[in-house]
Amino acid sequence: MSASFAIKLDSSINGISKAVELILKGELVAFPTETVYGLGAMASNETAVAKIFKTKNRPDFNPLISHYSNIDAIKLDVEFNLLASKLAEKFWPGPLTLVLNKTPNSRISGLASANLSTAAVRIPSHPIAIALLEQVKLPVVAPSANPSTRVSPVSAEHVERLLGDKSIYILDGGSSQIGLESTVIDLSTGHPRLLRYGGTNLSAIESVIGPIEIANEFSDIRSPGMMLKHYSPLCPLRLDYQNPKPGEALIAFGPGPIPEGFAAVINISPSSNLDEAASNLFAALHRLEAQNASGIAVMPIPTEGIGLAINDRLIRAAKL
Ligand code: TXA
Ligand code: MG
Numbered sequence: 001m002s003a004s005f006a007i008k009l010d011s012s013i014n015g016i017s018k019a020v021e022l023i024l025k026g027e028l029v030a031f032p033t034e035t036v037y038g039l040g041a042m043a044s045n046e047t048a049v050a051k052i053f054k055t056k057n058r059p060d061f062n063p064l065i066s067h068y069s070n071i072d073a074i075k076l077d078v079e080f081n082l083l084a085s086k087l088a089e090k091f092w093p094g095p096l097t098l099v100l101n102k103t104p105n106s107r108i109s110g111l112a113s114a115n116l117s118t119a120a121v122r123i124p125s126h127p128i129a130i131a132l133l134e135q136v137k138l139p140v141v142a143p144s145a146n147p148s149t150r151v152s153p154v155s156a157e158h159v160e161r162l163l164g165d166k167s168i169y170i171l172d173g174g175s176s177q178i179g180l181e182s183t184v185i186d187l188s189t190g191h192p193r194l195l196r197y198g199g200t201n202l203s204a205i206e207s208v209i210g211p212i213e214i215a216n217e218f219s220d221i222r223s224p225g226m227m228l229k230h231y232s233p234l235c236p237l238r239l240d241y242q243n244p245k246p247g248e249a250l251i252a253f254g255p256g257p258i259p260e261g262f263a264a265v266i267n268i269s270p271s272s273n274l275d276e277a278a279s280n281l282f283a284a285l286h287r288l289e290a291q292n293a294s295g296i297a298v299m300p301i302p303t304e305g306i307g308l309a310i311n312d313r314l315i316r317a318a319k320l
Contacts, residue, residue: 006030006164008156011128011173019171020135023048028055028166030145030159031132032173033124035095035181035199036152036282037159038067038142039168040132043077044107049141053111055166058148063114064141065097065182066121069133074121077106077139083187083209090208093125095182095199112141118188128173144181145170151231151285151317154179158286179279180309185212197309199278230316231282233289237296237317247294251284253277253301264293274307281310285317 009015009029019029019040026048029040039056041048043066053060068074071088078100080088087096099120102108106119113119121139124130133140144152145159145168153159156172183198185205193213194202206212241250244261252258252267266287268280288296303311 006160006166006168006170008160009169009171011171015171016128016131016135019132019169022169023132023136023140024138026051028052028168029132029171030153030156030163030168031129031142031171032126032156032176033067033129033142034126034176035124035178036154036176037145037156037170038129039145039159039163040067040140040142042136043112043139043141044109046109046111049109049111051167052141052143055163055168056143056146056148058143060111061114062148063116063118063120064112064143065184066108066112066119066139067129067133067142068121068123068139069130070123073137073139074123076103077108078102078119078121081187083192086208087185087187087205088123091200091205093123093130095122095125095178095180096205097122097182097184097196097198099184099186099188099195101188107139108141118186120184122182126173126176128171132171149230149232151233151282151289152181153286154279154282158283161286161290175283177279178275179282180306180313183309186215197312199306199309201305202308203305230319231313232317232319233285233293233296235289235293235295236320237285237298237314239298239300239314239318241297241299244297245295249288249291249293249296251281251288251296251298253299259299262297264288264291272302274302274305274310277301278306278310281313 184196250262
Protein backbone atom coordinates (compact mmCIF):
# COMPACT_ATOMS: atom_id res chain seq x y z
CA MET A 1 0.00 0.00 0.00
CA SER A 2 1.39 3.42 -0.82
CA ALA A 3 1.46 6.39 1.51
CA SER A 4 -1.25 9.04 1.20
CA PHE A 5 1.18 11.73 2.33
CA ALA A 6 4.95 12.13 2.47
CA ILE A 7 6.74 9.77 4.87
CA LYS A 8 10.27 10.50 6.07
CA LEU A 9 13.06 7.93 6.22
CA ASP A 10 16.30 8.52 8.08
CA SER A 11 19.61 8.01 6.30
CA SER A 12 20.77 5.06 8.43
CA ILE A 13 21.70 1.82 6.66
CA ASN A 14 18.13 0.66 7.36
CA GLY A 15 16.62 3.87 6.02
CA ILE A 16 18.62 3.56 2.81
CA SER A 17 17.69 -0.14 2.41
CA LYS A 18 14.03 0.77 2.83
CA ALA A 19 14.40 3.51 0.19
CA VAL A 20 15.99 0.99 -2.21
CA GLU A 21 13.15 -1.47 -1.64
CA LEU A 22 10.55 1.25 -2.26
CA ILE A 23 12.17 2.44 -5.49
CA LEU A 24 12.33 -1.16 -6.76
CA LYS A 25 8.61 -1.49 -5.95
CA GLY A 26 7.84 1.55 -8.14
CA GLU A 27 7.39 4.12 -5.36
CA LEU A 28 8.75 7.67 -5.41
CA VAL A 29 11.57 8.46 -2.99
CA ALA A 30 13.05 11.94 -2.62
CA PHE A 31 16.75 11.70 -1.79
CA PRO A 32 19.64 14.11 -1.25
CA THR A 33 22.22 14.87 -3.90
CA GLU A 34 25.06 17.37 -3.67
CA THR A 35 23.10 19.78 -5.90
CA VAL A 36 19.45 19.63 -4.78
CA TYR A 37 17.05 16.93 -3.55
CA GLY A 38 15.80 14.69 -6.36
CA LEU A 39 12.48 12.86 -6.58
CA GLY A 40 13.65 9.35 -7.44
CA ALA A 41 11.95 6.54 -9.33
CA MET A 42 13.02 3.55 -11.40
CA ALA A 43 13.85 4.90 -14.87
CA SER A 44 12.70 1.69 -16.56
CA ASN A 45 9.29 1.60 -14.89
CA GLU A 46 6.81 3.66 -16.95
CA THR A 47 4.19 3.64 -14.20
CA ALA A 48 6.65 5.00 -11.65
CA VAL A 49 7.94 7.60 -14.11
CA ALA A 50 4.37 8.68 -14.90
CA LYS A 51 3.83 9.24 -11.15
CA ILE A 52 6.80 11.63 -11.13
CA PHE A 53 5.30 13.80 -13.88
CA LYS A 54 1.95 13.81 -12.09
CA THR A 55 3.38 14.52 -8.63
CA LYS A 56 5.44 17.45 -9.92
CA ASN A 57 2.77 18.62 -12.36
CA ARG A 58 5.58 18.54 -14.91
CA PRO A 59 4.83 18.79 -18.63
CA ASP A 60 5.57 15.43 -20.23
CA PHE A 61 7.76 17.00 -22.92
CA ASN A 62 10.36 17.88 -20.26
CA PRO A 63 12.71 14.86 -19.98
CA LEU A 64 14.31 13.57 -16.76
CA ILE A 65 17.91 12.90 -15.73
CA SER A 66 18.86 9.29 -14.97
CA HIS A 67 21.23 8.82 -12.03
CA TYR A 68 23.90 6.10 -11.66
CA SER A 69 26.68 5.05 -9.34
CA ASN A 70 29.10 4.04 -12.12
CA ILE A 71 29.97 4.63 -15.79
CA ASP A 72 29.72 0.98 -16.91
CA ALA A 73 26.00 1.03 -16.09
CA ILE A 74 25.56 4.33 -17.96
CA LYS A 75 27.08 2.79 -21.10
CA LEU A 76 24.23 0.26 -21.25
CA ASP A 77 21.73 3.09 -21.69
CA VAL A 78 23.46 5.84 -23.70
CA GLU A 79 26.20 5.90 -26.34
CA PHE A 80 29.35 7.22 -24.70
CA ASN A 81 31.74 9.21 -26.90
CA LEU A 82 35.20 10.73 -26.55
CA LEU A 83 34.03 14.09 -25.21
CA ALA A 84 31.76 12.33 -22.72
CA SER A 85 34.68 10.20 -21.52
CA LYS A 86 36.84 13.27 -21.01
CA LEU A 87 34.18 15.12 -19.03
CA ALA A 88 33.21 12.03 -17.04
CA GLU A 89 36.79 11.44 -16.03
CA LYS A 90 37.24 15.00 -14.85
CA PHE A 91 33.85 15.83 -13.29
CA TRP A 92 32.10 12.61 -12.15
CA PRO A 93 30.91 12.01 -9.57
CA GLY A 94 29.65 15.58 -9.42
CA PRO A 95 27.22 18.27 -10.59
CA LEU A 96 27.42 17.63 -14.34
CA THR A 97 24.73 16.07 -16.55
CA LEU A 98 25.47 14.80 -20.06
CA VAL A 99 22.84 14.42 -22.79
CA LEU A 100 23.78 11.52 -25.10
CA ASN A 101 22.08 9.30 -27.67
CA LYS A 102 20.16 6.39 -26.20
CA THR A 103 21.38 2.86 -26.98
CA PRO A 104 18.98 0.51 -28.82
CA ASN A 105 18.40 -1.46 -25.60
CA SER A 106 18.42 1.50 -23.24
CA ARG A 107 16.64 0.77 -19.97
CA ILE A 108 15.53 4.40 -19.72
CA SER A 109 11.82 4.42 -20.53
CA GLY A 110 10.48 6.52 -23.37
CA LEU A 111 8.43 8.57 -20.94
CA ALA A 112 11.54 9.41 -18.88
CA SER A 113 13.32 10.80 -21.94
CA ALA A 114 10.14 12.45 -23.33
CA ASN A 115 10.35 10.13 -26.34
CA LEU A 116 13.54 11.79 -27.55
CA SER A 117 16.36 9.75 -29.03
CA THR A 118 18.63 11.23 -26.35
CA ALA A 119 18.75 10.91 -22.58
CA ALA A 120 20.41 12.86 -19.75
CA VAL A 121 22.67 11.00 -17.30
CA ARG A 122 24.80 11.83 -14.28
CA ILE A 123 26.69 10.34 -11.34
CA PRO A 124 26.01 12.42 -8.22
CA SER A 125 28.69 12.72 -5.53
CA HIS A 126 26.50 12.74 -2.41
CA PRO A 127 27.40 9.64 -0.33
CA ILE A 128 23.74 8.84 0.45
CA ALA A 129 22.79 9.14 -3.23
CA ILE A 130 25.69 6.87 -4.18
CA ALA A 131 24.78 4.29 -1.50
CA LEU A 132 21.18 4.28 -2.74
CA LEU A 133 22.15 3.98 -6.42
CA GLU A 134 24.70 1.21 -5.73
CA GLN A 135 21.99 -0.85 -4.10
CA VAL A 136 19.22 -0.14 -6.61
CA LYS A 137 21.61 -1.26 -9.40
CA LEU A 138 19.30 0.26 -12.02
CA PRO A 139 19.05 3.80 -13.42
CA VAL A 140 17.05 6.13 -11.17
CA VAL A 141 15.37 9.18 -12.67
CA ALA A 142 15.35 12.14 -10.31
CA PRO A 143 14.08 15.57 -11.22
CA SER A 144 14.36 18.20 -8.51
CA ALA A 145 11.78 17.32 -5.82
CA ASN A 146 9.57 20.40 -6.26
CA PRO A 147 6.34 21.12 -8.11
CA SER A 148 7.14 22.42 -11.62
CA THR A 149 8.09 26.15 -11.69
CA ARG A 150 8.80 26.31 -7.89
CA VAL A 151 12.16 26.66 -6.12
CA SER A 152 14.14 23.39 -5.87
CA PRO A 153 14.56 21.88 -2.39
CA VAL A 154 17.96 21.69 -0.71
CA SER A 155 16.80 19.92 2.47
CA ALA A 156 14.31 17.22 3.46
CA GLU A 157 12.23 19.92 5.19
CA HIS A 158 11.92 21.81 1.90
CA VAL A 159 10.70 18.65 0.15
CA GLU A 160 8.15 18.16 2.90
CA ARG A 161 6.94 21.75 2.54
CA LEU A 162 6.67 21.44 -1.26
CA LEU A 163 5.35 17.89 -1.68
CA GLY A 164 4.19 16.93 1.83
CA ASP A 165 0.67 16.17 0.62
CA LYS A 166 1.85 13.72 -2.05
CA SER A 167 2.34 9.95 -1.85
CA ILE A 168 6.11 9.99 -1.63
CA TYR A 169 8.90 9.00 0.76
CA ILE A 170 11.68 11.40 1.77
CA LEU A 171 15.15 10.13 2.63
CA ASP A 172 16.55 12.77 4.97
CA GLY A 173 20.26 13.40 4.39
CA GLY A 174 20.67 16.97 5.62
CA SER A 175 21.41 19.92 3.35
CA SER A 176 22.58 19.73 -0.26
CA GLN A 177 25.96 21.42 -0.32
CA ILE A 178 26.14 22.97 -3.77
CA GLY A 179 22.58 24.26 -3.63
CA LEU A 180 21.92 24.61 -7.39
CA GLU A 181 21.21 21.95 -10.01
CA SER A 182 23.84 20.27 -12.19
CA THR A 183 25.21 21.85 -15.35
CA VAL A 184 23.62 20.19 -18.41
CA ILE A 185 25.74 19.68 -21.56
CA ASP A 186 24.39 18.19 -24.78
CA LEU A 187 26.99 15.88 -26.33
CA SER A 188 24.57 14.02 -28.59
CA THR A 189 25.73 15.79 -31.74
CA GLY A 190 29.19 16.70 -33.02
CA HIS A 191 29.18 20.04 -31.29
CA PRO A 192 28.71 20.39 -27.55
CA ARG A 193 26.10 22.78 -26.23
CA LEU A 194 25.34 24.11 -22.79
CA LEU A 195 21.65 23.50 -21.99
CA ARG A 196 21.69 24.68 -18.36
CA TYR A 197 24.16 26.58 -16.20
CA GLY A 198 24.79 24.77 -12.92
CA GLY A 199 27.15 23.47 -10.30
CA THR A 200 30.07 22.75 -12.64
CA ASN A 201 31.58 25.93 -14.05
CA LEU A 202 31.40 26.39 -17.81
CA SER A 203 35.01 27.60 -17.95
CA ALA A 204 36.21 24.40 -16.26
CA ILE A 205 34.27 22.31 -18.81
CA GLU A 206 35.64 24.37 -21.71
CA SER A 207 39.16 23.84 -20.44
CA VAL A 208 38.65 20.10 -21.00
CA ILE A 209 36.72 19.98 -24.31
CA GLY A 210 37.09 23.45 -25.82
CA PRO A 211 34.49 26.14 -26.51
CA ILE A 212 30.82 25.29 -26.04
CA GLU A 213 27.85 26.92 -27.72
CA ILE A 214 25.27 28.25 -25.26
CA ALA A 215 21.74 27.17 -26.19
CA ASN A 216 18.87 29.53 -25.51
CA GLU A 217 15.08 29.43 -25.62
CA PHE A 218 15.12 30.48 -29.22
CA SER A 219 17.82 28.18 -30.57
CA ASP A 220 16.37 25.06 -28.95
CA ILE A 221 12.88 24.80 -27.53
CA ARG A 222 13.59 21.13 -26.85
CA SER A 223 15.82 21.95 -23.88
CA PRO A 224 12.99 22.66 -21.48
CA GLY A 225 15.36 23.62 -18.63
CA MET A 226 15.59 26.80 -20.65
CA MET A 227 11.86 27.40 -20.19
CA LEU A 228 11.53 30.91 -18.94
CA LYS A 229 9.54 30.78 -15.71
CA HIS A 230 11.18 28.39 -13.29
CA TYR A 231 12.68 28.33 -9.81
CA SER A 232 10.05 30.85 -8.69
CA PRO A 233 8.98 31.65 -5.14
CA LEU A 234 5.25 32.23 -4.63
CA CYS A 235 5.78 36.00 -4.24
CA PRO A 236 7.23 38.33 -6.89
CA LEU A 237 11.04 38.50 -7.10
CA ARG A 238 12.95 41.44 -8.58
CA LEU A 239 16.59 41.91 -9.49
CA ASP A 240 17.07 45.32 -7.97
CA TYR A 241 16.63 46.71 -4.49
CA GLN A 242 15.76 50.37 -4.80
CA ASN A 243 12.64 51.69 -3.03
CA PRO A 244 11.63 48.74 -0.79
CA LYS A 245 7.95 47.85 -0.95
CA PRO A 246 5.79 47.11 2.12
CA GLY A 247 6.53 43.62 3.47
CA GLU A 248 9.31 43.07 0.94
CA ALA A 249 12.38 41.02 1.92
CA LEU A 250 15.97 41.48 0.71
CA ILE A 251 18.49 38.87 -0.37
CA ALA A 252 21.80 40.63 0.24
CA PHE A 253 25.28 39.76 -1.04
CA GLY A 254 28.66 41.08 0.03
CA PRO A 255 30.07 43.07 2.95
CA GLY A 256 28.55 46.44 2.04
CA PRO A 257 25.98 48.28 4.15
CA ILE A 258 22.53 46.64 4.09
CA PRO A 259 19.97 48.94 2.47
CA GLU A 260 17.26 50.01 4.89
CA GLY A 261 13.50 49.57 4.77
CA PHE A 262 13.15 45.81 4.10
CA ALA A 263 10.89 43.62 6.26
CA ALA A 264 13.58 40.88 6.41
CA VAL A 265 17.15 40.49 5.19
CA ILE A 266 19.15 37.34 4.43
CA ASN A 267 22.76 37.86 3.34
CA ILE A 268 23.67 34.78 1.29
CA SER A 269 27.40 35.60 1.43
CA PRO A 270 28.69 38.50 3.51
CA SER A 271 32.22 37.73 2.24
CA SER A 272 31.13 37.78 -1.46
CA ASN A 273 31.93 34.08 -1.89
CA LEU A 274 29.93 32.80 -4.88
CA ASP A 275 30.00 29.12 -3.84
CA GLU A 276 28.58 30.12 -0.46
CA ALA A 277 25.95 32.27 -2.17
CA ALA A 278 24.91 29.36 -4.43
CA SER A 279 24.73 27.07 -1.43
CA ASN A 280 22.46 29.50 0.47
CA LEU A 281 20.27 30.92 -2.31
CA PHE A 282 17.44 28.36 -2.56
CA ALA A 283 17.31 27.93 1.23
CA ALA A 284 16.91 31.72 1.54
CA LEU A 285 14.10 31.73 -1.04
CA HIS A 286 12.32 28.90 0.80
CA ARG A 287 12.67 30.69 4.14
CA LEU A 288 11.31 33.99 2.80
CA GLU A 289 8.49 32.20 1.00
CA ALA A 290 7.55 30.40 4.24
CA GLN A 291 7.59 33.74 6.09
CA ASN A 292 5.04 35.07 3.57
CA ALA A 293 7.24 37.91 2.33
CA SER A 294 5.16 40.10 0.01
CA GLY A 295 8.06 40.19 -2.42
CA ILE A 296 11.80 39.51 -2.65
CA ALA A 297 14.42 42.00 -3.88
CA VAL A 298 17.89 40.72 -4.74
CA MET A 299 21.18 42.63 -4.71
CA PRO A 300 23.45 42.18 -7.76
CA ILE A 301 25.58 39.03 -7.84
CA PRO A 302 28.66 38.87 -10.12
CA THR A 303 28.19 36.91 -13.36
CA GLU A 304 31.35 34.83 -13.15
CA GLY A 305 31.95 31.17 -12.19
CA ILE A 306 28.92 29.71 -10.42
CA GLY A 307 27.57 33.29 -10.37
CA LEU A 308 26.41 32.57 -13.95
CA ALA A 309 24.18 29.77 -12.64
CA ILE A 310 22.97 31.93 -9.74
CA ASN A 311 21.98 34.73 -12.12
CA ASP A 312 20.36 32.26 -14.53
CA ARG A 313 18.11 30.97 -11.71
CA LEU A 314 17.33 34.49 -10.48
CA ILE A 315 16.38 35.75 -13.95
CA ARG A 316 13.95 32.85 -14.37
CA ALA A 317 12.64 33.26 -10.82
CA ALA A 318 11.89 36.92 -11.64
CA LYS A 319 9.76 36.12 -14.73
CA LEU A 320 6.08 36.73 -14.27
O1 TXA B 1 21.24 18.62 -10.13
C1 TXA B 1 20.38 18.07 -10.83
O2 TXA B 1 20.51 17.88 -12.03
C2 TXA B 1 19.10 17.59 -10.10
C3 TXA B 1 19.50 16.46 -9.14
C4 TXA B 1 18.34 15.87 -8.43
O3 TXA B 1 20.25 15.50 -9.82
N1 TXA B 1 18.10 17.17 -11.03
C5 TXA B 1 17.46 18.07 -11.83
O4 TXA B 1 16.50 17.51 -12.66
O5 TXA B 1 17.71 19.26 -11.82
P1 TXA B 1 15.39 18.37 -13.41
O6 TXA B 1 14.46 17.36 -13.96
O7 TXA B 1 14.85 19.38 -12.49
O8 TXA B 1 16.17 19.01 -14.60
C6 TXA B 1 16.58 18.22 -15.71
C7 TXA B 1 17.07 19.09 -16.82
C8 TXA B 1 15.93 19.81 -17.47
O9 TXA B 1 16.37 21.11 -17.81
C9 TXA B 1 15.67 18.98 -18.72
O10 TXA B 1 15.07 19.71 -19.74
C10 TXA B 1 17.08 18.57 -19.09
O11 TXA B 1 17.68 18.29 -17.84
N2 TXA B 1 17.10 17.34 -19.91
C11 TXA B 1 16.87 16.06 -19.50
N3 TXA B 1 16.93 15.20 -20.54
C12 TXA B 1 17.22 15.93 -21.63
C13 TXA B 1 17.40 15.61 -23.02
N4 TXA B 1 17.32 14.37 -23.48
N5 TXA B 1 17.66 16.65 -23.87
C14 TXA B 1 17.75 17.93 -23.40
N6 TXA B 1 17.59 18.28 -22.10
C15 TXA B 1 17.32 17.30 -21.23
MG1 MG C 1 14.03 21.15 -11.68
